[in-house]
Amino acid sequence: MSQTLLKRLADTLAQEEKDGTYKHLKTIKGAIGSRIDLEGSGEVTLLSSNDYLGLANHPDVVRAAKEALDQYGASTASVRFICGTQDIHEKLETELAGFHATEAALTYSSCWAANTGLFPAVTSPGDVILSDELNHASLIDGIRATAKGVIKEVYRHSDLKDLEEKLVRHQSAPARLIVTDGVFSMEGDIARLDKIVDLAKHYDALVVLDDSHGLGVLGKTGRGVAEHFGVLSDIDIFTGTLGKALGAGTGGFVAGPKAITEMLIQKSRPHLFSNALPASVAAAGCQSLDLVGKHPERVQELKQKADWFRSHLKELGLNPLPGDSAVVPVIIGKTADAIRIAGEMLQAGIFVTGFGFPVVPEGEARLRFQVSWSHSQEQLEQAAATLVRCLK
């Protein structure tokens, strides 16, 4: 075997280790929660998970998954259109459509798959896609995968003037899509969706919203950033994940008009060429949606905790990025510093992740705290106090 490629990789990895930017996987023993048992560290407080509502290990969600395993088996061992669709998939899709007040929904094995499968399947040459510069990597890859001739432009982050200029320039295109994250996951800020919807109406564009970090977190009943701004019925296409606030483990979806979901069934490559969501995950997703519906107070309590944590960090003289979500980043600067401080936090019993280049721009490396409904006041206070100590 030629060693050239392997040698190159080994050299790159050695350099990353030397620079302090190497990502080491951390192993959790047992289930997720506000406290976890981490190999090599013991019990620590977790502020790095997307388990915003504490549903990932909720007994009802776990029970639903177990019962589905008994009823449906481990999998269909198939893609959806061949023989991979079970009635639990259809139930979940009906519920996701109901939750978002859309005509239909279609599930995928992940939101990554949904985002990469959506744009190539529904656009044609001449159509225009306008994408926020801080959109998630899966949206970027999905947009890049569209046909030659589909016009792809990036507008400056949440810059409505820039967006409007591009809408004006492309007014004669057959279709215009504005694509945005709901919550920008590295910044914790939210899309200016009310204004985006106004522009979309004025310039006859469709709004595609990936609210992976907003579902279950924002809005009175957890329907996300669109509900927060009161524009739920103005969003044309939602994408999202079952794997964050819903805690179902994995799985993603597109919710929108039936013409969209039907076209995805015909043409979307991750749907056509990749297996169905396991029934256990679909059942867990249904159960989580039911819990969100029955317990909107969890969403409100999470919001209060996240707001409190952000303002407490400020009281302690720190400078968290402003935002309305449960993602609270604190800028550190250099990538190696963010990773080192995260390591020191871990030694002090707080698990928070340091993000650096290329995930965020060089010089803007950060610690990203993710607040969950399951955190106690004491845990949040301790996390903030530990951060102050480590920064000193």
Ligand SMILES: Cc1ncc(COP(=O)(O)O)c(C=O)c1O
């Ligand atoms: C905004 C956004 N979209 C999509 C994804 C992908 O979600 P999934 O884990 O379901 O593939 C993520 C996950 O990090 C995300 O933050």
